[in-house]
Amino acid sequence: MIGSAQNLYFPPTTGSTWETLPPESLNWCPEKIDLLNNFLEDNNTKAFILLKDGKIVLESYFNGHTENAPWQWASAGKTITSFVTGIAQQEGFLSINDPTATYLGEGWTSCTASDELTITIEHQLTMTSGLNDGVSDPTCTSSSCLECIATPGSRWAYHNAPYTLLDPVIETATGSSLNDYTTQKLKTPTGMNGLFVSVQNNKVFFSTARSMARFGLLMLNQGNWNGNQILTDPDYFNQMITASQALNEAYGYLWWLNGTATYMLPGLQSVFNGPLFPLAPDDTYAAMGKDGQFLNVIPSENMVWIRMGEDPGNLPIPFLLNDQIWEYINDLECELSTTDVSQPQLQLTPNPAQERFTVTASKEMVSIEVFTAQHRLVKSQQTSGLDTTLKVTSLPPGLYFVKVYFADGTTRVQKLLVL
Known part of the structure; x- marks a missing residue:
């Protein structure tokens, strides 16, 4: 088998x-x-x-x-x-x-x-x-x-x-x-x-x-x-x-x-x-x-x-x-309720972003990737801790997807609008 x-x-x-x-x-x-x-x-x-x-x-x-x-x-x-x-x-x-x-x-x-x-x-x-x-x-x-x-x-x-x-x-x-x-x-x-x-x-x-x-x-x-x-x-x-x-x-x-x-x-x-x-x-x-x-x-x-x-x-x-x-x-x-911490929480601020945005999470992050709506990887950054700031001045205005990899092996994705 x-x-x-x-x-x-x-x-x-x-x-x-x-x-x-x-x-x-x-x-x-x-x-x-x-x-x-x-x-x-x-x-x-x-x-x-x-x-x-x-x-x-x-x-x-x-x-x-x-x-x-x-x-x-x-x-x-x-x-x-x-x-x-x-x-x-x-x-x-x-x-x-x-x-x-x-x-x-x-x-x-x-x-x-x-x-x-x-x-x-x-x-x-x-x-x-x-x-x-x-x-x-x-x-x-x-x-x-x-x-x-x-x-x-x-x-x-x-x-x-x-x-x-x-x-x-x-x-x-x-x-x-x-x-x-x-x-x-x-x-x-x-x-x-x-x-x-x-x-x-x-x-x-x-x-x-x-x-x-x-x-x-x-x-x-x-x-x-x-x-x-x-x-x-x-x-x-x-x-x-x-x-x-x-x-x-x-x-x-x-x-x-x-x-x-x-x-x-x-x-x-x-x-x-x-x-x-x-x-x-x-x-x-x-x-x-x-x-x-x-x-x-x-x-x-x-x-x-x-x-x-x-x-x-x-x-x-x-x-x-x-x-x-x-x-x-x-x-x-x-x-999730405030007492349920089994899944990492994720926040992107500001969103929409112009020059930079900060990723804040409830669990330790290891890397962050940013994709266009057409699935093209445009930014990748290694990180550690619970917050990281990324610049977006090189990105054309539009809708992007931010994928965060956590130390426990989980991932989360959120939309980001760049102005």
């Missing part, structure tokens, strides 16, 4: 029974839950579920959506493909080190035969195939659309076509359709529903929100469903959720990773400093798709949450919505 999270509940694989955990048991305030739900509804959300220890704490449906209605995962469904690729490998049908041409045949790209043979399944899983994502249609899987522009493994680029071609790799290797293999190896053992559906050049997974939550719970328990170790290869599981290459530290095997020093984003070759989600715990990893389809897994909190919905409409990068949801989750706790 790979290992498992502690004290997890698993819903039955049939029926609609799922134990709940009252929000008040976590000291979550009803009015703050209302604020979260209002934010979700205002941003075109269809479904939101938050699990703690496997139990449902929050579950809401908006804009006419229901518990039994399916919705697209978009690119968040890539993580299902990653998972079943690992199962196909553990069953001996393939090795991720195999050339993709072993399963798709010679000429699946427009590269030379020798160059084509250097592209492996692992390159497809890590978005490092070296194929040109700048073609007119990056979802096109015809050989004429697949041009070699870099040595595989030397360039990270979010490219749908090589990912989509993992589907026929799995089908050729296993002798089963992608839907049949996913049903047998993943859906039936966990009680998930859903189906991969052809949408133009892509195969998109559709399911209910609770099925997405089930998959998150399976991942939280390291591929083990209530004692049934579905993914038995610990090396592959760990590779899925750790940096798969040095180019984009925030990308595993089709999973997005928090807590890394740098990250890259789809459609760009730029490298950004700081974690992908400054407001989320560092060990968070996520499945993310177009229009804000999110599955967050947080081992340190024994937590999973999912959001399904339409384009929030007011964000240049829907990824930002994930961090905005975290802002509301982080604020769910009721105000």
Whole structure:
């Protein structure tokens, strides 16, 4: 057995029974839950579920959506493909080190035969195939659309076509359709529903929100469903959720990773400093798709949450919505009484700030980081004691997030407005 999270509940694989955990048991305030739900509804959300220890704490449906209605995962469904690729490998049908041409045949790209043979399944899983994502249609899987522009493994680029071609790799290797293999190896053992559906050049997974939550719970328990170790290869599981290459530290095997020093984003070759989600715990990893389809897994909190919905409409990068949801989750706790000192208290003064601001805390601090609203780290300072002053004269006016690390290992984040 790979290992498992502690004290997890698993819903039955049939029926609609799922134990709940009252929000008040976590000291979550009803009015703050209302604020979260209002934010979700205002941003075109269809479904939101938050699990703690496997139990449902929050579950809401908006804009006419229901518990039994399916919705697209978009690119968040890539993580299902990653998972079943690992199962196909553990069953001996393939090795991720195999050339993709072993399963798709010679000429699946427009590269030379020798160059084509250097592209492996692992390159497809890590978005490092070296194929040109700048073609007119990056979802096109015809050989004429697949041009070699870099040595595989030397360039990270979010490219749908090589990912989509993992589907026929799995089908050729296993002798089963992608839907049949996913049903047998993943859906039936966990009680998930859903189906991969052809949408133009892509195969998109559709399911209910609770099925997405089930998959998150399976991942939280390291591929083990209530004692049934579905993914038995610990090396592959760990590779899925750790940096798969040095180019984009925030990308595993089709999973997005928090807590890394740098990250890259789809459609760009730029490298950004700081974690992908400054407001989320560092060990968070996520499945993310177009229009804000999110599955967050947080081992340190024994937590999973999912959001399904339409384009929030007011964000240049829907990824930002994930961090905005975290802002509301982080604020769910009721105000602590003066006798409750289990959580460090934090104050930024003045706020708004012009030249400098002071961070005052109730517990010893060790470092402070300041991030822009676009997740870029702009200031980092080591400290000690209960108060520290930082200059902001070099920062353009705007909204920032101040993340404080405490000596006891906890962190807190607060907004700072710079004038």
